[in-house]
Amino acid sequence: MQDNMTHLLGTNIDTVSERSIGRLLLQLGKISAQDAEAVLRAQQDLGLRFGDAALKLKLITEADISQVLSMQFNYPYLHAGQGNYSDELVAAYQPFSQQVEELRVLRSQVMMRWINEGYKSLAIVSVNEGEGASFLAANLAIVFSQLGQRTLLIDANLRDPRQHKIFNLKEKLGLSDILADRATMSVVTKVDSFVDLSVLGAGTLPPNPQELLNRDVFASFMNAATSEYDVILIDSTPASFIADAQATVARCGGALIVSRLNHTRLSDVSEVRSQISMTGARVVGSVINDF
Structure with a gap:
């Protein structure tokens, strides 16, 4: 039956696209082959599109339709618990939230002020520890990748790294091992x-x-990385570790400063700006996290 349904979906639903609504719903396990038969009958009887017919039969939800549409338009996102990543990845798990809309606005500003000027690398530098730089770097990397930009996120916090936890990375080797000539870019x-x-x-x-x-x-x-990727974001050690942060920013030429509302002192932000300027790099912008 499954083989027959695959053929039926391929001929009756969408003779051109391998990414039709019906085929994707089957692949995701949202409907069974028997469900698809019922949807096809309803589709013919009622003159509806496949997704609308499946919704009318209450075989799927609006969320299911949103998910397959995101796949068709190469705009992937995840449902809660899917992928075993940290729930900090709001750009993946809550793509239509106000918080992620603000991330998209930030992405646009970075594109206009930095990427469109021919630069590819940007350091994300918090003023102090615990101000959300890793959270911002991870989610900003996701929204850049959703643009179709080949995006590389690097965790350059060699003291208290977090990206391996956020993305549930299985590869144990990383930037430090590359810098110590113990690994190559194959560990990306x-x-x-x-x-x-x-x-x-x-x-x-x-x-x-x-x-x-x-x-x-x-x-x-x-x-080497800039020859392979369109956007490179570096999650830096906080600026309180001055030498670490300056070294990272110098490799990028630009930085985004991260502070925390009602937590970071304005004088500290000014000091970080001065530290970045000393490297010859440019402050592309500032972000204030509210959490």
Whole structure:
């Protein structure tokens, strides 16, 4: 029966696209082959599109339709619990929320102020620890990948990294291992749930993060990465670790400063701006997290 239904869906629902609504609903397990037969009959009797007929029969929900439409338009997102990623990935799990709309606005500003000027790399630098830089870097990377931009997220916080936890990375080696000549770019993880997103974790926690980040091999690695990716976002060590943050920002040429509402002192933000300017890099913008 399944083989027959695959053929039936391919001929009656969509003779051109391999990504028809019916086929995707079957692949996702939202409907069975028997359900699809019932939908096809209702579709013919009522003159409805496949998705509308399935909704009328109450075999699927509006959320199911939204999910398959996102796949058709190459705009993937996840349902709660899907993918075993952290629920911090609001751009994946809550793509139509106000919070994610604000991320898209930020993405547009970064595109206009930085990417469209020919730059590819941007450091995400919080003023202090616990101000949401890793959260912002992860979600900003997702919304860039949803644009169809080949996006690489790098965790350069070699003291207290978080991206391997957020994305549930299985690869243990990462940036520190590349900088120590213990690994190559092959340790970059392509995140299958997102069309154009790759993540490089921090890797082995080193005893000498400052020295590693200042090695010439970091510049060589970034040069190689810019030839393969359209956008590279680096989750940096907080600016309170001055030498680490400056080394990371210098490799990018630009930085986005992250602070926290009612938590970060304005004088500290000004100091971070000065530190970034000393590297010759540019402050592309500032983000205030409210949580």
